Amino acid sequence: MSRAVPVPSIGLYLRGLIVGVAVAGLFAAVGVQLVRLSLVARTEIRVASAEPIGRVFSRPDILDRGGRLVATDVAVPSLYADPAMIIDLDEVIEKLMRTFPDLDAAELRKSLGDHTRRFAWIKRGLAPRQAQRVHDLGLPGLAFRQEPKRVYPAGALLGHLIGYVNVDNKGAGGLERYIDDNLGIESVLGAAPSRIPPVALSIDLGVQQGLAAELKEALTRYQASGAAGLVMDVTTGELVAAVSLPELDPEKPVEAQADGRENRLSTGVYELGSIFKILTVAMALDGKTTTLDKIYDVRQPMTFGQHTINDLHPAGRPLSVRDVFIHSSNVGAGMIALEAGSARQMGFLSRLGLLSGARTEAGPVAAPIVPKRWGELETVTIAYGHGLATTPVHFSAAVAALLNGGSRVTPTVLARRTGIVGERLVSAETSAGIRELLRLNVTSPHGTGRRADVAGYRVGGKTGTAEIPGKGGYQRKAVISSFVAAFPMDAPRFLTFVSLFEPRASEETKGQITAGLNAAPVTGRLIARIAPLLDVLPERATQEAASRAN
Amino acid sequence: MRVSRTDRSLVAEWWFTVDRVLLTAFFVLIGMGAVLSLAAGPAVAIKKGLPTFYFVERHLLVAMAGTALMLSVSLLSPRQIRRLALMVILASLGMMVAVLVSGPEINGARRWLRIGGHSFQPSEIGKPAFVVLSAWLLAESGRRADVPAFPLAAVFYVMFVSLIVLQPDVGQSLLISAVWGSLFFLSGQPLSRITFFGLLGTSAFAGVYATFPHVRGRILRFFDPSSGDTYQTDRAIESFTEGGFFGRGPGEGMIKTILPDAHTDFPFAVIGEEFGTLACLVIVALFAFVVFRALWHAWRDPNAFARLAITGLSLLFGLQALINMAVNVGLIPAKGMTLPFISAGGSAYLAVSLLAGMLLSLTRRRAEAGRVKKPSFRTTMAGMELGGADSR
Numbered sequence: 001m002s003r004a005v006p007v008p009s010i011g012l013y014l015r016g017l018i019v020g021v022a023v024a025g026l027f028a029a030v031g032v033q034l035v036r037l038s039l040v041a042r043t044e045i046r047v048a049s050a051e052p053i054g055r056v057f058s059r060p061d062i063l064d065r066g067g068r069l070v071a072t073d074v075a076v077p078s079l080y081a082d083p084a085m086i087i088d089l090d091e092v093i094e095k096l097m098r099t100f101p102d103l104d105a106a107e108l109r110k111s112l113g114d115h116t117r118r119f120a121w122i123k124r125g126l127a128p129r130q131a132q133r134v135h136d137l138g139l140p141g142l143a144f145r146q147e148p149k150r151v152y153p154a155g156a157l158l159g160h161l162i163g164y165v166n167v168d169n170k171g172a173g174g175l176e177r178y179i180d181d182n183l184g185i186e187s188v189l190g191a192a193p194s195r196i197p198p199v200a201l202s203i204d205l206g207v208q209q210g211l212a213a214e215l216k217e218a219l220t221r222y223q224a225s226g227a228a229g230l231v232m233d234v235t236t237g238e239l240v241a242a243v244s245l246p247e248l249d250p251e252k253p254v255e256a257q258a259d260g261r262e263n264r265l266s267t268g269v270y271e272l273g274s275i276f277k278i279l280t281v282a283m284a285l286d287g288k289t290t291t292l293d294k295i296y297d298v299r300q301p302m303t304f305g306q307h308t309i310n311d312l313h314p315a316g317r318p319l320s321v322r323d324v325f326i327h328s329s330n331v332g333a334g335m336i337a338l339e340a341g342s343a344r345q346m347g348f349l350s351r352l353g354l355l356s357g358a359r360t361e362a363g364p365v366a367a368p369i370v371p372k373r374w375g376e377l378e379t380v381t382i383a384y385g386h387g388l389a390t391t392p393v394h395f396s397a398a399v400a401a402l403l404n405g406g407s408r409v410t411p412t413v414l415a416r417r418t419g420i421v422g423e424r425l426v427s428a429e430t431s432a433g434i435r436e437l438l439r440l441n442v443t444s445p446h447g448t449g450r451r452a453d454v455a456g457y458r459v460g461g462k463t464g465t466a467e468i469p470g471k472g473g474y475q476r477k478a479v480i481s482s483f484v485a486a487f488p489m490d491a492p493r494f495l496t497f498v499s500l501f502e503p504r505a506s507e508e509t510k511g512q513i514t515a516g517l518n519a520a521p522v523t524g525r526l527i528a529r530i531a532p533l534l535d536v537l538p539e540r541a542t543q544e545a546a547s548r549a550n
Numbered sequence: 551m552r553v554s555r556t557d558r559s560l561v562a563e564w565w566f567t568v569d570r571v572l573l574t575a576f577f578v579l580i581g582m583g584a585v586l587s588l589a590a591g592p593a594v595a596i597k598k599g600l601p602t603f604y605f606v607e608r609h610l611l612v613a614m615a616g617t618a619l620m621l622s623v624s625l626l627s628p629r630q631i632r633r634l635a636l637m638v639i640l641a642s643l644g645m646m647v648a649v650l651v652s653g654p655e656i657n658g659a660r661r662w663l664r665i666g667g668h669s670f671q672p673s674e675i676g677k678p679a680f681v682v683l684s685a686w687l688l689a690e691s692g693r694r695a696d697v698p699a700f701p702l703a704a705v706f707y708v709m710f711v712s713l714i715v716l717q718p719d720v721g722q723s724l725l726i727s728a729v730w731g732s733l734f735f736l737s738g739q740p741l742s743r744i745t746f747f748g749l750l751g752t753s754a755f756a757g758v759y760a761t762f763p764h765v766r767g768r769i770l771r772f773f774d775p776s777s778g779d780t781y782q783t784d785r786a787i788e789s790f791t792e793g794g795f796f797g798r799g800p801g802e803g804m805i806k807t808i809l810p811d812a813h814t815d816f817p818f819a820v821i822g823e824e825f826g827t828l829a830c831l832v833i834v835a836l837f838a839f840v841v842f843r844a845l846w847h848a849w850r851d852p853n854a855f856a857r858l859a860i861t862g863l864s865l866l867f868g869l870q871a872l873i874n875m876a877v878n879v880g881l882i883p884a885k886g887m888t889l890p891f892i893s894a895g896g897s898a899y900l901a902v903s904l905l906a907g908m909l910l911s912l913t914r915r916r917a918e919a920g921r922v923k924k925p926s927f928r929t930t931m932a933g934m935e936l937g938g939a940d941s942r
Binding site: 012026030 | 732735736738787790791793794795822826827830831834835837838841842845848849861865868869872875876879880881
C-alpha cells in the first residue's frame with residue numbers, strides 16, 4: 001500500500017467549517033446574553049442588594065479595674081426573611097404579629113411582599129427562646145443569622161460612662177464611641193468574637209456600687225431631684241467610681257435624650273459654691289499673699305455698687321485663714337482673693353484647667369462658663385464659688401492636684417498601668433496647708449464638715465452650698481449642696497465628691513439645706529463603705545483620739 | 551529578544567517556530583487571571599476564615615508553575631507530545647481508579663486525591679492527554695487499515711468517560727464526549743457511522759439522565775426556576791445586571807460575598823459585577839480568539855494527527871470556557887466547570903497549562919512533506935478524486 005499524501009478532502013473542510021461555526025455560535029450566544037443582562041433595567045431584576053454584608057461589628061470586652069466583666073458581645077439570632085420564598089404572606093404576617101406584637105404589620109407587609117427582594121430584616125437580636133418560637137411556626141422563607149449583640153452585665157450602673165452602641169454594634173456614645181475611634185472594632189460576618197484585647201476601666205464595680213447605693217439613699221432621704229458623685233485616685237486621676245443619678249441603661253439609648261438624664265459629672269456645669277474656697281486659699285498660699293494664721297476683719301459686709309456680700313452666719317470677730325475656711329466665710333474668702341488680685345486668680349484657675357473644656361475617654365467634659373468681665377466683684381464671688389460654673393470632674397481634678405503634693409492630674413476612666421507624674425502646679429507646702437485645712441474642717445467642733453468624719457480614715461473635706469440661678473436671680477430654696485473630701489488626710493489617696501441637687505429640708509437636717517447637713521454625712525457613710533474596698537487601712541480610733549488629745 | 555537565525559539550539563528553534571500571537575494570548579489570559587484573582591479571592595477567603603490573600607497567593611503560585619509547565623511542554627515535538635500524553639493518561643487512569651476506591655467524598659463526589667495536604671483531581675490532568683491520544687488513534691484509523699485504530703479509539707473513549715461518570719461528574723463527561731464526538735466527526739469517518747454513534751450517544755445521555763438523580767435535579771431545576779434552589783445562578787445573573795456595562799468598580803462587588811464558590815465557579819460573574827459587561831466581552835473575545843487562532847492552524851495543517859489534536863485541544867479549551875461562562879450568565883445549569891486560567895484551582899489550572907503547552911507545541915511551524923506545497927483549493931479538488939479513491 002502506497003503511503004498517500006494526507007491531504008484533507010473537501011468534505012473534511014466542510015465538516016471543519018460546521019464545527020467552527022457551531023463554536024462561534026456558542027461564543028456569540030454568551031456574548032449576546034451578557035449584553036442582554038446588562039441592558040435589563042436594574043430596578044427590574046433588583047438584587048435589593050441582598051444581605052447587608054459586613055455591617056455588623058465585633059467589639060472588645062470592657063472590664064472593671066478588678067477584671068470583672070462590664071460589657072461583652074454575645075451571639076444572638078436575628079430574624080430575617082427571603083421574601084421570594086414566602087408562600088402565604090398573610091399567614092406569615094399574622095403569625096409573626098402574634099409572636100412579636102411590637103412589630104409594625106404595615107411595614108412587614110411592605111418589606112415581605114416585595115418578591116424581588118431576597119433579604120429583609122424582621123427583628124434583630126432575639127432571645128434564644130423567641131427564636132425557637134419563630135422556628136416552631138414552621139414558616140418557609142424565614143431564617144436566622146447569628147449576630148453579635150452588646151450586653152452589659154453591670155446594667156445601668158456604668159451607663160453614663162459606657163455610652164451605647166447602635167443596632168450594628170457600632171459605638172454611638174461614651175466609652176463605646178471612644179473604642180470605635182481609638183482602639184478599632186472589627187467588621188464581621190456572623191458572630192465572631194473580637195480579637196482586640198479587653199479594655200480595662202479604672203472604675204471598681206464594688207466602689208461604683210457603693211457610691212450609687214449611697215447616692216440613691218440620699219436621693220430619697222433628702223428628696224433631692226438628682227445626685228452625682230465620684231471617687232478619684234488623687235495621684236493618677238483615675239476615676240474609681242462615677243455616678244450620676246438618675247442612671248442610664250446602656251441598653252436603652254433612647255433614654256439618654258430625656259431631660260435630666262445628662263451626666264451631671266461631666267456634661268453639666270454648675271456654680272459649686274464654697275468648696276471653691278479651697279482653690280482661693282490655695283492660690284493665696286501658693287502666691288504667698290497670705291498665711292494660715294493671717295487675720296482678716298470680716299465683721300463688715302463687702303459692698304460693690306449695689307451688690308453686698310454677706311456671711312450666712314457672721315462670726316462677729318476677725319478670723320484667721322483657718323477660721324475663714326472652717327466657718328466658710330464669704331467675706332473672708334473675698335478679702336483673701338482681692339488681696340491676691342484678679343490676674344493671679346485667673347491665672348491660677350487657668351493653670352488648674354478650670355477655664356477650658358476637656359475630654360475623658362467617656363466623652364467630652366463641658367467647658368466652664370467664665371464671666372465676660374473679671375473685675376473685683378467677680379474676683380470676690382468666684383472666691384466663694386459663684387460666677388464661674390464648672391463641671392464636678394474639672395473641679396475634682398483641680399483639688400486632687402492640690403492634695404497629692406501639687407502635681408497635675410488628668411481625669412481618666414481607663415486603668416493607668418503606671419503612675420504618672422504630672423506637671424507641678426503648686427508647691428508641696430501649699431498642698432500640705434490645704435490638707436491641714438480640710439482635715440481641720442472635719443475635726444474641729446465648729447467645722448462645717450464634721451459630719452463627714454469616719455473613725456480611723458482621717459477624712460478631710462469642705463462643704464459647698466450653692467444657690468441655683470433661676471429667673472430673677474438666685475433662689476434661696478433651690479441649692480446644689482456639695483462636699484468634696486479626701487482620705488486618709490495625712491497622705492491622701494482618694495478624693496470623693498458628692499453633690500445633691502435641690503435637697504429639701506427635714507427634721508434630720510434641722511430644717512436646713514446646707515451641705516454640712518446632707519452632703520457631708522452622705523460622704524461619711526460613703527467613705528466608711530468604700531475605704532475597705534480600696535485597701536485603705538483604718539487607724540485605730542483610740543490612737544487617733546489619743547493623738548488629738550495631745 | 552534577540553536570537554540569531556543560525557542558532558540551532560532548542561530554545562532558538564522554538565522561538566522561531568512557535569506561534570507568538572497564540573503565546574501572547576495565553577500570557578494575557580494568565581495575567582488577567584492573576585489580577586482578577588484579587589476580585590473574588592479575598593472575599594471567599596474571609597468567608598471561609600482563611601487568611602485574606604490565601605486564594606490570591608495560591609493562584610499566583612499555581613500560575614507560575616503552570617506557565618513553566620506550558621513553556622516546557624511547548625518545547626516538545628509532536629512525537630514527544632504523543633509520548634507525554636500516553637504517560638500522563640496512564641498515570642491519570644491509574645489515579646482515577648485509586649480515587650474511586652479510596653478517595654475522599656467532597657460534595658457528594660469522589661474526584662479528588664489528597665497528596666501532601668493538597669487535593670488533586672486526576673481526571674482534570676488526564677483530559678488533554680486523552681484528547682491528544684484520541685486524535686492520534688482517529689488519525690491512524692483514517693490512514694491505516696491494518697491497525698484496529700477506530701475500535702481502539704472507541705474503547706479508549708468509553709473507558710475514560712465511564713471512569714468520569716462513576717465519580718460522578720456528568721458535566722466533565724459531557725465535555726469530553728462533545729470533544730471526542732467532534733474529533734470523530736472531523737476524522738473523516740463515513741456519515742453512516744457518525745449517525746450510528748450519534749444515536750448511541752444520545753441514548754447514553756438519556757440513560758444518565760434516568761440513572762443519576764442529581765443530574766436530573768440540576769437539569770429540571772434549571773428549566774423550572776420555581777421548582778427548587780437556583781440560588782447560585784440567580785445571584786450570578788444579578789451580578790451582571792448590577793454591574794451594567796462599566797461595573798460597580800473594583801472591590802465594590804457584593805455577589806462574591808454571597809456565592810459560596812465565587813473564586814472557582816463564578817469568577818466571570820464577579821468580574822461582570824465589578825468591571826462590567828465590557829470587560830466580560832473582552833474575556834469572551836479573548837477565549838474565542840485563542841480557539842479560532844488554533845482552529846486556523848488546524849485548518850492549514852496537512853498532518854491528520856496534528857490537525858485533529860489541535861482541533862481537539864482548542865475545542866476542549868474553548869468548550870470548557872464556554873460552559874463556565876454560559877453557567878455564569880444563566881444559559882445552562884450549574885456545572886462546576888472552571889474558567890481556564892481565570893478560576894482558582896490547582897489541578898484544573900495545571901491541566902489547562904498542559905493543554906496550552908501542547909497546543910503551542912503542535913502549532914509550531916514544521917518542515918513536513920505536506921507543508922511544502924500548500925494545498926490550494928484547486929489541488930484539493932484533485933486530491934479528493936485521487937486520494938478519495940486511494941483511501942478505500
